[in-house]
Amino acid sequence: MAVLKVIEVLANSDKSWEDAAKKAVKQASKSVKNIRSVYLKEQSASVSNGELTDYRVNVKITFEVD
Structure with a gap:
């Protein structure tokens, strides 16, 4: 069974939301x-x-905890 964690991150760009x-x-x-x-x-x-x-x-980033 994997344990996942979610963090919230803010970022900006002068190009696009995708960037x-x-x-x-x-x-x-x-x-x-x-x-x-x-x-x-x-x-x-x-x-x-x-x-x-x-x-x-x-964004919310999900990662697996070791």
């Missing part, structure tokens, strides 16, 4: 091993002069 999610997983993987999945919980963005300038995500 922000990738950054969240990449950063978390530096200290968390056995990452199994990521769930995109929330998305938001900053707007300047009618354009999206900063994409933000709140």
Whole structure:
């Protein structure tokens, strides 16, 4: 039986929500091993002069505990 744990991570990108999610997983993987999945919980963005300038995500990352 596997034991799984979930952490919540916030990340941002100036490119896209997808890029922000990738950054969240990449950063978390530096200290968390056995990452199994990521769930995109929330998305938001900053707007300047009618354009999206900063994409933000709140993700839940699931990993297996040794």
